[in-house]
Amino acid sequence: DWTSEQFIEATVAELKTQIGNDKVVLGLSGGVDSSVAAMLIHQAIGKNLYCIFVDNGLLRKDEFETVLDSYKHMGLNVKGVDAKEKFYSALAGLTDPEQKRKAIGRVFIEVFDDEAHQIEDVKWLAQGTIYPDVIESVSVKGPSATIKSHHNVGGLPDFMKLKVVEPLKTLFKDEVRLVGKALHIDDIIIGRHPFPGPGLAIRILGDVTPEKVHVLQQVDHIFISNLKKSGLYDEVWQAGAILTPVQSVGVMGDERTYENVVALRAVTSVDGMTADWSRLPYEFLADVSNEIINKVKGVNRVVYDISSKPPATIEWE
């Protein structure tokens, strides 16, 4: 039987032999996977692991600062890089979801590559790839069945002649969490919902601007903090908000408004491959909706997504 302790012991030993005294670079995303991968490798090689955490301007509200702090507390050798403007300019005017993903992937690789070049004689690239990432990336069957290009699998530029190390490649998410717990990683990182690499960009339908990101961050923050306050956060697999380009009429005092519609999405799932919408209590949804409409300028209507995957996907883009 699989246990996290055995996995850790075997993997750390393997990493030590595999890597020796080489230097390794790893991109932290704030998510469970990259964080657990980092801590495992850190156990094996300590300060020879160089972590890079890029602020792509598409993270949740205050996420970059909070998470960077907890990484430092965990003893990781981590560098935070503010690349917001680069991502925003690459995204300007793009509306097609795949083009948005590609632009984000490309800028990430550029930024990451610049940073990696500053680490003298680095030999390895570590990634937090888990088993479902591997499957979704190889099961592309053609244009009609194209599964989104997850930018954390493959896609390495040739000029980065690094060897790849992926210690979580055989694990499912729940196993990654168990390993993380056994490694004493902070609960705020371990218990965290999955969050897509392209971040809020694929939850802003259509083109992305810093202003839209700001609006969505506020909406998302209200939703997520209410889930936490009500003890519902751990019961859903993933939750977030979508900023739609649809405007609808509303009324505020004596004024007629014409503002954006946001959608809330919360799903239950075991591995993200299939999912069902969470039956969140009506009262909870009512409170969140009121708070969003009262507090967030530019939003006058909230809807709840009741689609399951398949045939819908978790994300809207």
Ligand code: XMP
């Ligand atoms: P979908 O929307 O395909 O999402 O049902 C399944 C899971 O994958 C995440 N997701 C992504 N993660 N890059 C990522 O790193 C992406 O481009 C991407 N698209 C979707 C999604 O958040 C969900 O957890």
